[in-house]
Amino acid sequence: MAQQLNPIPFIDLESQRKRIGERMESAIMRVVEHGGYIMGPEVRELEQRLAEFTGARFCISCANGTDALGLVLMGWGIQPGDAVFVPAFTFVSTAEVVAWTGATPVFVDVLEGSFNIDPDSLEAAITAAEEQGLRPAAIIPVDLFGQPADYPAVQAIADKHQLQVLADAAQSFGATLHGQRVGTFGDATSTSFFPAKPLGCYGDGGAIFTDDEALAEQLHSLRVHGQGANKYDNVRVGMNGRLDTMQAAVLLEKLDIFPEEITARQRIAERYNERLHHVARVPELIAGATSVWAQYTLRVSDRASVQTACKAAGVPTAVYYPIALSQQTGYRDFPCVPGGTPVSDQLASVVVSLPMHPYLDEATQDRIVAAVVG
Ligand SMILES: *Cc1c(COP(=O)(O)O)cnc(C)c1O
Numbered sequence: 001m002a003q004q005l006n007p008i009p010f011i012d013l014e015s016q017r018k019r020i021g022e023r024m025e026s027a028i029m030r031v032v033e034h035g036g037y038i039m040g041p042e043v044r045e046l047e048q049r050l051a052e053f054t055g056a057r058f059c060i061s062c063a064n065g066t067d068a069l070g071l072v073l074m075g076w077g078i079q080p081g082d083a084v085f086v087p088a089f090t091f092v093s094t095a096e097v098v099a100w101t102g103a104t105p106v107f108v109d110v111l112e113g114s115f116n117i118d119p120d121s122l123e124a125a126i127t128a129a130e131e132q133g134l135r136p137a138a139i140i141p142v143d144l145f146g147q148p149a150d151y152p153a154v155q156a157i158a159d160k161h162q163l164q165v166l167a168d169a170a171q172s173f174g175a176t177l178h179g180q181r182v183g184t185f186g187d188a189t190s191t192s193f194f195p196a197k198p199l200g201c202y203g204d205g206g207a208i209f210t211d212d213e214a215l216a217e218q219l220h221s222l223r224v225h226g227q228g229a230n231k232y233d234n235v236r237v238g239m240n241g242r243l244d245t246m247q248a249a250v251l252l253e254k255l256d257i258f259p260e261e262i263t264a265r266q267r268i269a270e271r272y273n274e275r276l277h278h279v280a281r282v283p284e285l286i287a288g289a290t291s292v293w294a295q296y297t298l299r300v301s302d303r304a305s306v307q308t309a310c311k312a313a314g315v316p317t318a319v320y321y322p323i324a325l326s327q328q329t330g331y332r333d334f335p336c337v338p339g340g341t342p343v344s345d346q347l348a349s350v351v352v353s354l355p356m357h358p359y360l361d362e363a364t365q366d367r368i369v370a371a372v373v374g
Contacts, residue, residue: 054183065192143172
């Protein structure tokens, strides 16, 4: 069959480009022509649209999802001696930004079902950090693979210990928990518009959401070298953390079709679930959550053979993440919750992600399913 020979992309950005390419190209050309490449009008417009979309009071766009996290920690004045609690099963940025500030990332284990931070492990890590003489300062829950962390549970712990909550929503922008959009949980939320994320631009991009006006004001300053009254008035140490106007223009076009794309992702994930639940452990959502399915991730007992079979059938797979962050060379010397992070370590050896994007048609999906079922 000729169709069998077509390579399947892991994430298909081409179909989306075919759909809205012309509009996107005009939007880019408008920026080329008006010449406001840095902080042009599209940046402000995007921030307004994103704030409306989430329901957050303020949106501050920035250069990427890592800077988004880092800027918030800078805004909060996180410093050496502070402990910032991060899940062990995440992308490197979540802990990296803590180390930037000189504070100590403390690794917390995750829940086996949702892949997200385990509230019991979080409590244990807070107690241990205090015993080690650190000052518990903040928690960075991650919405792994597109599903929100259990924010009500995390917030209760944060309130009890007076900790700030920074939601790392790099993978979950557009998801909801109990009908509330990501971007409105905790004290601040960061996201990423890296091309492969659910809402991606044509390069690097990110944003921060908060209801805290004082923090929003500080973030506006921090992303432009700590500017005060103007660019050449530097009232604090900041960074160059701005989003390009060109990327804002691309995102404005993509945002128009994003709700539809989320629905398509959810339909595709449902279809994977129906067809794969008898051969693998399919993803599980917590009560009240919707996911935007940044990744569709199975747990399998023999990952090597699943990946080999898929490869032979021309089906790409990926492993997010092959090593828990707490075990990475650059991070293993940072403290961990007492007893370590056994769930994260175990997940790292059994997870496998399948192609997932809003333009995955049923025939292609069936081919992927057939390769996994064997
Ligand atoms: C992608 C990602 C980031 C970083 O975003 P960049 O835009 O690539 O800097 C942070 N946290 C998580 C969980 C991510 O998946």
